[in-house]
Amino acid sequence: MDSFAAFPLDALVVLGCRVKAPPGPPGALWRRAQRAAAAYLRGEAPLVLTCGGRRWQGQAEAWALREALRSLGVPGEAILLELTSLDTAENARHAASLLRPRGVQRVGLVTCDWHMPRALVLFRKVGLKPTPLAAPSPGCPPWPRLRRGLREHLARWLDALR
Numbered sequence: 001m002d003s004f005a006a007f008p009l010d011a012l013v014v015l016g017c018r019v020k021a022p023p024g025p026p027g028a029l030w031r032r033a034q035r036a037a038a039a040y041l042r043g044e045a046p047l048v049l050t051c052g053g054r055r056w057q058g059q060a061e062a063w064a065l066r067e068a069l070r071s072l073g074v075p076g077e078a079i080l081l082e083l084t085s086l087d088t089a090e091n092a093r094h095a096a097s098l099l100r101p102r103g104v105q106r107v108g109l110v111t112c113d114w115h116m117p118r119a120l121v122l123f124r125k126v127g128l129k130p131t132p133l134a135a136p137s138p139g140c141p142p143w144p145r146l147r148r149g150l151r152e153h154l155a156r157w158l159d160a161l162r
Helices: 028-041 061-071 088-102 116-125 142-161
Strands: 011-014 048-051 079-082 106-112 129-135
Touching (some): 011 028, 028 106, 048 088, 061 079, 116 129, 116 142
Parallel strands (some): 106 129
16 A cells, blocks of 8 residues: 555646746636645645746746645645756656655646646656646637647657657
């Protein structure tokens, strides 16, 4: 029996994204933090790993997620940072290398709904057992939605080449 048997998941993994500078409406990072905080506060996992080393306005994605989670009631000691990944494939590899030594296999994967299919494939590929916890995206006009879909399609193709 693993040490996290009382929880449905061993950990939550929140994927990083652009850090928006205030003022302005909250973006994907805030929606992802809200989804992860709600799962943590419901007792779905004892640990939250925030991923993302890319910096926006000097702030790493993982740090921005950590601060958002703390503002939503997740205690700092429950949050682990992964500060080296720059894309989704690296999120998966680096998360696995941090979580495996802790005995973590079952993860709640938190990212945007449109990004989830590719993220699930990559996390399974590194040996983790992800459960999707999608952060719903607001509706968007057809052109940006098409651009986002093409970007994900291209990224899936590039992931397969690695």
